[in-house]
Amino acid sequence: MTDPVLRDRRALGGPGVLLVVVYGVLALAATGRSVLQISEYFDRAPLAYVLSALAAVVYLLATWCLARGGRWVRVGIVACAVELAGVLLVGLASYLDPSAFPDKTVWSHFGQGYGFVPLVLPVLGLLWFRRVERGARADAAVHEQDVAPTSD
Amino acid sequence: MIAALTYVVVGLSVVLCGAAVVYAVRDRLIDDLLLGIAGLLELALLVVLVGGLVGSGHVTDSAERATFIAYLVSLPVIPPGTAFLAIKEKSRWAMGSIAVGAFAVGVMSARLAQIWMSYD
Numbered sequence: 105m106t107d108p109v110l111r112d113r114r115a116l117g118g119p120g121v122l123l124v125v126v127y128g129v130l131a132l133a134a135t136g137r138s139v140l141q142i143s144e145y146f147d148r149a150p151l152a153y154v155l156s157a158l159a160a161v162v163y164l165l166a167t168w169c170l171a172r173g174g175r176w177v178r179v180g181i182v183a184c185a186v187e188l189a190g191v192l193l194v195g196l197a198s199y200l201d202p203s204a205f206p207d208k209t210v211w212s213h214f215g216q217g218y219g220f221v222p223l224v225l226p227v228l229g230l231l232w233f234r235r236v237e238r239g240a241r242a243d244a245a246v247h248e249q250d251v252a253p254t255s256d
Numbered sequence: 257m258i259a260a261l262t263y264v265v266v267g268l269s270v271v272l273c274g275a276a277v278v279y280a281v282r283d284r285l286i287d288d289l290l291l292g293i294a295g296l297l298e299l300a301l302l303v304v305l306v307g308g309l310v311g312s313g314h315v316t317d318s319a320e321r322a323t324f325i326a327y328l329v330s331l332p333v334i335p336p337g338t339a340f341l342a343i344k345e346k347s348r349w350a351m352g353s354i355a356v357g358a359f360a361v362g363v364m365s366a367r368l369a370q371i372w373m374s375y376d
Contacts, residue, residue: 121345122352125338129360132333136326144322207319 123225123232124170130221131163134210141207149206155194156209159222162186163210166229177233177240184229191215191222258311259376261304262369265331268297269362272335273355280351286342290354294335297361301332308368315375324371327364334361 138157146153162183169180195214198205208217215222272293279290308328315321338357342350 118347118349119352121341121349122356124341125353125356125360128337129330129334129357132330133326133364136330137323140322140326141319145318148319 120170120173120232120236123228124167126221126225127163127167127170127229130210130218130225131160131167133218134160134163137209149204152205152207152209152212155190155211159187159190159210162190166226170229170232173236177236181230181233181237184226184233187222187226188230191226195223258304258307258314258372259369261300261307262365262372265297265300265304265365266362266369268293268300269358269365272297273358273362276351276354276358280348280355283348284351285346286339286350286354291339294339294354297358298332298335301335301361301365304328304365304368305332308372315371320371320374324368327368331361331364331368 134156138153138160141153142157166180166183166187169176169183191211191214194205194209194211198212205212210218210222214220272290275290275293279286305328308324312321312325312328315324334357338353341353344350345353
């Protein structure tokens with residue numbers, strides 16, 4: 105928090121706030137559904153429900169990273185990458201073996217049950233995090249120039 | 257009863273979403289009027305939550321009931337969450353937070369009513 109470079113590398117602010125909201129809503133929906141699926145009728149499709157719980161956790165993590173920024177940006181990039189891989193792999197698997205995915209989950213059928221938002225969101229997240237990272241690097245360069253004469 | 261209440265919720269969320277768009281266009285920050293509409297929406301959502309939980313046996317299929325309850329519990333979190341973000345964010349994008357949140361509330365409430373009425 106005391107490092108000005110880290111402090112300035114905020115993800116929240118400007119358009120980032122929209123991503124926080126959309127991620128937050130998806131995280132909520134995925135978590136709520138997942139908790140009930142696992143506690144009420146887990147035996148019906150264990151694989152699908154475990155994957156949907158994993159998705160929920162990753163969405164919560166990504167929401168946190170977007171809102172906090174700073175050192176969480178790197179974690180957020182990993183979270184978004186996992187989401188993108190998840191929605192693509194599970195999306196494909198749910199078409200190849202529909203019986204393993206009887207209920208709509210966040211990632212099955214490429215997120216169709218959620219208006220394909222889960223497919224688009226990680227791409228937007230990654231683009232946003234990249235922008236934040238670039239901004240931070242530019243700030244760091246300026247910061248280094250500023251302190252260069254006095255340091256060392 | 258639940259269906260009628262969810263219509264009220266959908267109506268309020270449309271009003272809130274529209275108001276937030278107007279605020280964004282005029283580049284205004286969140287004020288008492290907008291917070292008041294969000295508060296009304298929140299109140300309606302809490303009433304739906306209690307009514308829905310009490311009557312959740314109405315939805316007999318366990319998978320549909322799970323979705324129903326998950327939406328019921330998730331919905332009241334959205335207006336305070338987006339309002340909090342909107343108060344912290346001092347730019348036009350703050351209204352985007354309210355608008356997107358209100359839109360999500362509208363869609364999720366419509367889905368709630370749809371599930372409920374399929375068991376009437």
